[in-house]
């Protein structure tokens with residue numbers, strides 16, 4: 249089997265971390281076909297569109313996509329983030345963001361949680377308007393039964409594969425009785441179909457506290473789009489921060505894997521960018537493709553290179569971006 | 584001068600922590616007149632309204648109000664939180680939530696920040712509707728120029744009184760270009776009138792991370808209602824959690840001071856509730872009343888009783904709720 253993978257480096261450090269991840273994938277005894285595409289601010293400057301239709305076609309043709317990062321231009325009116333468009337136009341409804349302790353002093357111990365973030369609706373639907381001569385702005389938060397049910401189902405399926413079979417649904421139904429309330433009700437309904445799981449609920453403000461007080465107590469956290477954005481970033485900082493945070497955007501037909509970090513223009517081209525979030529995202533892709541044994545190997549090796557300080561300066565090492573990829577490849581020979 | 588203070592104990596542990604705070608206030612060489620009022624689930628059961636109009640009148644008549652906590656009943660349709668109604672009906676537009684390191688191992692060192700949360704609009708306006716037979720729920724997020732300007736002004740005035748004259752405005756304008764964008768634009772405009780301050784901006788997801796990575800770097804964080812709810816709870820957990828988190832709800836004409844914690848029904852009547860958040864809120868009230876010297880004394884003593892473990896079990900002590908008040912009163916004689 250040849251895996252066809254769309255590679256979208258994007259802007260800033262995106263291309264270099266994706267190159268590092270690709271090298272790791274190529275070191276495995278698997279066959280790859282790479283389809284390279286453009287995305288982001290660079291694509292906008294060349295083609296007038298940060299997500300050209302050729303790129304969307306590429307993603308649709310591929311078995312999966314590995315995506316780097318994009319730069320948001322400061323003041324282009326009507327510029328809509330290609331990341332959001334990709335998620336919505338391809339209906340990549342589940343954003344999975346694992347957070348796991350790393351063998352490094354900046355990390356809290358015993359954390360092994362997964363944030364499952366709804367990825368298509370909520371305040372991200374782009375329904376905004378101005379009123380009263382621009383004195384007032386209104387945005388609509390949209391929550392549907394369908395999206396709430398399917399994200400909860402993904403969360404429960406994920407929880408079944410984990411040591412701690414707990415799903416915590418996070419909402420603000422005490423204030424948003426209808427919207428957050430709909431998400432809560434539907435998620436509890438779906439959760440009741442999984443008697444083997446511990447399903448509980450938490451207010452989003454409480455969850456923001458509990459992540460700090462007792463992050464080790466969480467299994468899967470499932471929530472709506474914006475809360476997932478905030479809580480997953482918070483959780484990632486407990487275990488090393490964005491240099492390591494990886495994610496999957498999963499739909500019915502395809503999936504896009506991306507490091508959570510941005511394009512960090514100031515670091516670009518300096519061989520300083522930490523590629524481990526991109527490599528971790530590649531491991532999630534291996535899992536999605538059914539190569540879960542190799543996924544586990546790459547994850548294990550990521551932990552080993554961190555423990556041995558074979559890392560970039562942000563984690564206290566002295567290696568460059570591609571050197572880290574080489575270290576990962578070297579360690580892979582011994583697992 | 585006699586200060587007329589409305590006392591609203593509320594439900595659960597509310598009355599006992601407010602009693603403790605009142606005793607501390609009475610131990611100061613100041614004159615008080617207490618106006619006791621009802622609020623919460625108990626008030627609803629007695630009067631059919633969790634915020635009876637008598638209570639609103641009391642708050643309006645008082646120089647300031649000290650409020651405990653309320654219980655949210657699980658399934659009363661159309662029950663609207665009296666806390667939100669109080670904030671909105673009295674136009675208490677600024678919610679101030681200080682977070683400061685405490686002399687205790689559970690606290691991060693060197694934190695001295697203040698979250699200034701807009702308290703009247705955003706998704707809290709209560710504009711929700713169901714569509715498509717309840718398959719879809721929509722909530723409106725409302726942001727106005729007026730509320731954005733006045734909350735930023737409060738934030739800047741607060742920052743001027745602080746060691747670190749930094750104001751960080753927190754938004755999600757990369758996605759919510761019009762709503763969060765309006766808040767951002769107006770806040771930057773108002774901020775430009777304060778050249779003595781360092782005014783910067785941050786995305787809400789980034790802020791959720793930065794609070795963990797470098798909480799000591801923040802001065803004042805100013806943001807819209809829901810983000811303020813989440814971030815202030817997160818920040819409080821860095822420095823001891825809700826047992827210590829105090830807050831002020833400030834309007835043009837009056838102000839309501841409340842511990843951030845809930846009514847904790849399971850603890851009620853057991854002499855276990857930590858009264859320090861209520862006592863800290865009373866200190867904020869002293870400040871508001873112009874008794875800032877006494878405010879500083881009470882704050883200092885709160886730190887001393889914590890350092891000396893004259894506290895409730897949640898902070899590793901063995902004292903009861905009222906014993907902590909007595910310890911605070913005893914220490915006040917020596918400052």
Ligand SMILES: CC(C)[C@H](C(=O)O)[C@@H](O)C(=O)O
Pocket residue numbers: 329331332477508757758788
């Ligand atoms: C870039 C931005 C639109 C995006 C989001 O808010 O979803 C990012 O923060 C993320 O979490 O992937």
Ligand SMILES: CC(C)[C@H](C(=O)O)[C@@H](O)C(=O)O
Pocket residue numbers: 422423453664666667812843
């Ligand atoms: C009780 C609830 C409505 C309230 C809020 O969301 O504002 C609380 O969480 C708070 O922070 O004071």
